[in-house]
Amino acid sequence: MLHTTIMTALLKDTFDRKKQFASKRQAVIVEAGQAFRRRGYHNASMTEIAANLGLTKAALYYYVRNKEEVLYECHLMAYDAMDRILKAKYNGVTALDKLEALFVEFVKMLTASGVSLLTDVNSLGAENKADVLARRGKIERKIIRLVREGQKDGSIRDGDARLHVFFFMGALNWLNAWYDASGRLNGEDIAAHFALQMRAGIGS
Amino acid sequence: MLHTTIMTALLKDTFDRKKQFASKRQAVIVEAGQAFRRRGYHNASMTEIAANLGLTKAALYYYVRNKEEVLYECHLMAYDAMDRILKAKYNGVTALDKLEALFVEFVKMLTASGVSLLTDVNSLGAENKADVLARRGKIERKIIRLVREGQKDGSIRDGDARLHVFFFMGALNWLNAWYDASGRLNGEDIAAHFALQMRAGIGS
């Protein structure tokens, strides 16, 4: 009994500590991601990111190995979010319907959360870069497959499915360049508009 | 007579020299632009760009003031090209027709020439950044105006014209991320496909 209480206390402690550490680390990644988005990877210094969190640069390095790792995790976070969206089941009889629902979620996610699609993939080392591009490729292929499905069920117009996808993925990636959370357009509106435009663009 | 021949020789000479200088300088900008596109502004070093041209870094600096200026000129070059396209008169009775013709030219230009839309606008100093964003804004507004015109003449579906435009401008900017000149898709095909998708996306 005494033994177990000690154990549980110990476990709870280490668990809490690990949770604390993990969530602080997460905060670092998110803050860095926003800095990267606003100012670009190379223009955002680790010192600056630390300061935004009320920390010193040296303290940052308690949570992350190096800057590149942070960029890498930012990319992964975005692709994880997209994967989660892709994994969910969407209602709608046609593939186009599903694609639309998916697209809405993408836009809402990108306008709402701290997650953003970064473009600076060349600042990653060969290993991480390959990894990130593989993740991106996987997602793109999944969407392309959905488009092909739509071309079979007749909901999506014929034509190069890859081009269909690259076109509207561009809209997603371009969001970062102009979307301003404090602007008059909210994420829901943009999502609705973009979904409609995407659908019209490839629907048959 | 003697006088005039001397003068003309002198003028011709300086003219040639200036032309030489200008075209070499242009080559520097173009090469740098390609390097920036491939590797990102900060990852592409001046030494590397010089080497690609068979020069030394010091020689590069005979042609340009500094790296930022080069980035600035790359942006201007792209916007100049877009301005030229925007200035031309396009056939087609509806605004949508004109927009489509325009869009085709944009895509062809971006897939063909050394010109490319760069995204690293944050690496510019305040002055140049404002300038570049102003140029971009001007172009966007012109296109938005055309979209509004289309909404009046009934060729373009109603809805926020800015969003209509941001959507397909994303496709343009995303080109850099995936387009490979040595790939199986050529610029003309992409232009045709994208034009169709753009048109379908906002046509009424």
Next chain:
DNA sequence: AATAAATTTGACTCAAGAGTCAAATTTATG
């Protein structure tokens, strides 16, 4: 060939920012 201008270079300087580390400080627990 002599000359003058244009072009190129090797060998620098300099600043910025990534990353380190031993020591100080804070936090949780008995």
Next chain:
DNA sequence: CATAAATTTGACTCTTGAGTCAAATTTATT
């Protein structure tokens, strides 16, 4: 309070790449 682990810090080091400059070299002209 004493202690041990976790966290944070100031004060470094080190590398990279931008930018400079006086001198060398090339080019065009008479």
